[in-house]
Amino acid sequence: MRTTIKKQMVTKMLVGVGVIALLTSCVNDQSDKKYDDAIDIPVNQEMIAELTAPPMVPTPVGKRMAKKLIVDLEIQEREGEMTSGVKYVYWTFGGTVPGSFIRTRVGDEIEFHLKNHPDNKLPHNIDLHSVNGPGGGAESSFVAPGHEKVFSFKVLNPGLYVYHCATAPVGMHIANGMYGLILVEPEGGLPPVDKEYYIMQGDFYTEGKYGERGLQPFDMQKAIDENADYVVFNGHVGAMTGDNAITAEVGETVRLFVGNGGPNLVSSFHVIGEIFDKVYVEGGDLVNENVQTTLIPAGGAAIVEFKVEVPGTFILVDHSIFRAFNKGALGMLKVQGEENEKVFAGEIYDGIYLPEGSVIQSMPTSGGAKKPKEEIKALSFEEKMKFGKDKYMATCVACHQANGQGIPGAFPPLANADYLNDDVTRAIDIVLHGKSGEITVNGKKYNSVMTAQALSDEDVANVLTYVYNSWDNNKTNVTPEMVKAVRNR
Ligand code: CU
Numbered sequence: 001m002r003t004t005i006k007k008q009m010v011t012k013m014l015v016g017v018g019v020i021a022l023l024t025s026c027v028n029d030q031s032d033k034k035y036d037d038a039i040d041i042p043v044n045q046e047m048i049a050e051l052t053a054p055p056m057v058p059t060p061v062g063k064r065m066a067k068k069l070i071v072d073l074e075i076q077e078r079e080g081e082m083t084s085g086v087k088y089v090y091w092t093f094g095g096t097v098p099g100s101f102i103r104t105r106v107g108d109e110i111e112f113h114l115k116n117h118p119d120n121k122l123p124h125n126i127d128l129h130s131v132n133g134p135g136g137g138a139e140s141s142f143v144a145p146g147h148e149k150v151f152s153f154k155v156l157n158p159g160l161y162v163y164h165c166a167t168a169p170v171g172m173h174i175a176n177g178m179y180g181l182i183l184v185e186p187e188g189g190l191p192p193v194d195k196e197y198y199i200m201q202g203d204f205y206t207e208g209k210y211g212e213r214g215l216q217p218f219d220m221q222k223a224i225d226e227n228a229d230y231v232v233f234n235g236h237v238g239a240m241t242g243d244n245a246i247t248a249e250v251g252e253t254v255r256l257f258v259g260n261g262g263p264n265l266v267s268s269f270h271v272i273g274e275i276f277d278k279v280y281v282e283g284g285d286l287v288n289e290n291v292q293t294t295l296i297p298a299g300g301a302a303i304v305e306f307k308v309e310v311p312g313t314f315i316l317v318d319h320s321i322f323r324a325f326n327k328g329a330l331g332m333l334k335v336q337g338e339e340n341e342k343v344f345a346g347e348i349y350d351g352i353y354l355p356e357g358s359v360i361q362s363m364p365t366s367g368g369a370k371k372p373k374e375e376i377k378a379l380s381f382e383e384k385m386k387f388g389k390d391k392y393m394a395t396c397v398a399c400h401q402a403n404g405q406g407i408p409g410a411f412p413p414l415a416n417a418d419y420l421n422d423d424v425t426r427a428i429d430i431v432l433h434g435k436s437g438e439i440t441v442n443g444k445k446y447n448s449v450m451t452a453q454a455l456s457d458e459d460v461a462n463v464l465t466y467v468y469n470s471w472d473n474n475k476t477n478v479t480p481e482m483v484k485a486v487r488n489r
Contacts, residue, residue, distance in 0.1 A: 002469030010419045016139040021373060034187065038156040041066045041107030048072070051100035052236045052243050055197040055246050057257060058103040061185045063387035072382025073100060074115040075124050075143075075165075076180075079215070080231055083237035083328065084203065084390040087215040090235065091124070091165070091176040095273040097235030098200035098261060099163070099180030104130075104155050106187055111152045112137065118146035121309075122466075123167060128153075129299070130161035130182050140168040145284045158186040160283030160301040162259050171263045175223050176203055177235060179261030181301060199266045200222075201296070201318060201329060202235065203228035208326060211394045213376060226264040233316065233331045238393070240316065253277075262298030267317040268292050269302065271333065273312065278305040278349030309334045309343045323400060329346050347409055350447075355410040378462055381477065388466025391459050396467075399450075410448055412441040415471035424468075424476050428486040431460050459482040 034040050049071045051092045052059035076095045082088040093099025104110065114126055123144045127136035131153045140151035165178035181200060205223040206216035210230065226299040233240050240246060248254050260267045262393065279288045280303035288294075296302050308314070316331035317324035378384040393402075396414075404415035414420055419441040420427055434452035438445055455463070457480040462469050465481075468476040 002172045005345060014413040021060065022419075025482075026251070028282060033106075036351075038106050042305045043068050043107065043109045047088075049102060049104070051094060051102060053094070053096040053097055053100060054414075055182075055199060055240060056194045057101050057198045060192065060196075060332060061103065061105040064105065066105060066109070068111060069104055069108045070111050070113065071102055072113045072115070073102075073126070074117055075120060077118050077120045077122070077144065082206070082232075082384055083211060083235060084393050085213040086206075086208075086211065088204070088206065088236075089176070090124075091173060091178050092163075092421060092478050093126070093163070093178060097177035097179075098198070098259060099178070099259070101180065101198045102182040103185070104159050104182065105185045105189065106155060108184075109152060109154050111150065112141065113148060114141045114143050116143045116145045121455065122166045123168050124173065124178065124429065125149075127166040128161065128163040128182055130155055130157065130159070130163075132156055132182050133471075135166060135321065136163075137346055142167065152367055153182045158285070160259070160280065160303050162261065162299050162301055164299070165259065165307050166439045169220075171223055172218060172220065174263040175203070177202065177261075179259070181257055181259045183257060190255075190303075193255045195246075197246045198257050198258065199233050199240070199331065201231065201233055201265075201269070202261040203265045204230040204232065204335070206230070206270065211389070211390070212290045223226075228265060228327060229317060230328050231265060231320075232328040237328035244334070245263050245313070245332035245334045247334045247336070248337060250311055251307060253305060253307045254333070255303060258294075258296060259298040259301040259304055260298055263318075264319075265323075266298060267296040268331075269296050269304070270317050270319040271304075272315040273307070273315060274306050274308070274314050277302040279303070292307065304372070308333075310340050311337050312397050315376055321444065330398070348402070357455050377407075377458055379463075383456045384462050384477075385469060388462035388464070391455070391463040392466055393454065395455070397461065403466065406441075408444075409447075410461050412444075412446040412448075414440065414467050414473070417441050420467070421474040421476075424464075424478060424482070425486055428460060428478065431455065431464065432483070432487055457481075457487065 043066045048070045049069045052058050073093055075093060079087055079092050080090045090097050095169055116124055124144060125138045125142040125391050129135050129136055137151055141149045143149040163182050165173035167173050205219045206229045207219045208216050258269055276291040279291045279294045281288050283301035283303060294302050312335055314333040319330035329478050378387045399411040400414050404413055408411035419439060422438050431453050436449040438447045460483045461478045461480045464478040468474060471479040
């Protein structure tokens, strides 16, 4: 189906001697002319498409005329890191997950070159949702390793579209990362904004559970059961956090091109502390305003826009929230600039509130009757530090932050922290059993809740050794025996 792009019909009605004449003006050789039908938009020049890796997007089309656009995309099967210590063999369009961002305008004629790198093991193809044609190009683009296929299509419908591999088993090709976005801008381009970014969610299925070390193979049964181990933005845990965070300045308008590759899960996309001023619902023409969370189907997309009014770190999540804090679906937008107390005044009162029957909850352990798997033990101090860091990045970083700096007013720092360095037994106890109520760290009061962590003695020893031997702490080496002693007392 095609929509008619902005009709501009010059209609003259001549009512004279019973004659009504209807004249439609249409000239095909001018760039600023509006066409009734996108098929009629002429292309006059050739251009190599700029392709970008996430989270970046190519230059906006602006007012440029429709062109013959050459897209050169290479499929690469390559090993990458799902999270610290966990390797995964990704299948990619252009070497990244999601694949390269393709930016076009209505009327462009795309000459698509799909190349399958000779070192790859499998044939692949591409189904672009922006194509009007069989399989979205899948049959025409089926390409063996060491080969190249060329096919062409004209983009007729403006919008943000998913592309993906459609080679059997389709689910597996998508689950391994074979998806990306192609944007078709309307004639004249989308309205300009200050910052644009490319984000795509995907769910991953590995033989080992979340965080289990080593090279993790794809698990077909988990994929069929839709039981994801990882749900992430841009291909791996941490692709958009810490130094990888996207950025903006106070007062700027941010536009996010958000896709969902799936293969299975629907995303409840939300930015903590922001409201979407505009959402191009499902990536189409319908614009909704003032939206908190937008639903992005598997194989679908949305464009969201919002102005950032105050500085701070804004967390991007799939609001199916265990995915965010336990499976990786968490990103960050760091905004710098002047505070604006009219918009947000921060904490203005801090008093004591003691409810009756307050209890610290512990994290339930999985399995129950199931015997825990034999865990890989850290044999040297270096290994302890490495394993400890991985565990820290998987478990502690959301609150205590990457460099142990904590979050002022909410979560205490672990870096150069007197509370930590004064008492290792207390630190072990807090990791094992949780902690609530007021504490003072480096002269500042904190009153939050830390849940008990379901970690083995080994894990607790590793993560605490990592913390004690980082960020100017007192270099205590915590052993599993020390943890066991605290656990059993
Ligand atoms: Cu494929």
